[in-house]
Amino acid sequence: MGAAVPAYTIRAATVDDAAELARLFVELGHPAAVDELVARWPAFTAAGNAALVAAAAEGLVGLATLHRMHVLHRPRPVGRITALVVDARFRGAGVGTALVAAAERQLAAAGCGLVEVTSNLTRGAAHAFYERLGYARTSYRFARPPGGP
Numbered sequence: 001m002g003a004a005v006p007a008y009t010i011r012a013a014t015v016d017d018a019a020e021l022a023r024l025f026v027e028l029g030h031p032a033a034v035d036e037l038v039a040r041w042p043a044f045t046a047a048g049n050a051a052l053v054a055a056a057a058e059g060l061v062g063l064a065t066l067h068r069m070h071v072l073h074r075p076r077p078v079g080r081i082t083a084l085v086v087d088a089r090f091r092g093a094g095v096g097t098a099l100v101a102a103a104e105r106q107l108a109a110a111g112c113g114l115v116e117v118t119s120n121l122t123r124g125a126a127h128a129f130y131e132r133l134g135y136a137r138t139s140y141r142f143a144r145p146p147g148g149p
Helices: 015-028 034-046 095-109 124-132
Strands: 008-012 050-056 059-069 078-086 114-117
Touching: 008 095, 015 034, 015 050, 015 059, 015 078, 050 095, 059 095, 078 095, 095 114
Parallel strands: 078 114
Antiparallel strands: 008 050, 050 059, 059 078
């Protein structure tokens, strides 16, 4: 475990958080420029997506992005946590667990009957974390750009 976690609150992210979101996305291995996040924010939120952050006086210590999908083969929407990252200095101190719990509450309130988590195959520690929270490996996901590799 890293440094002691400062006092934080879980809240909805806003476009004004873009610089801190970009910093956390870099830690997750998804570099994004602040101006790119700002440009994508309206489409992201207009589609019904959301982001939650663990906000401390010192800045953001964690981030979770949430998506809701209506699929024909399920009676209720499916909620998905598509990104979860805790500042490396504060991992192992409950921030990720708090973000997942808040995400589950928000997705349930939005009518979701199932919550899925996406995680890169290389993130073994993250997989163990999700399993400790009661998530089960249920499927594989395959990806490629449209039209080919």
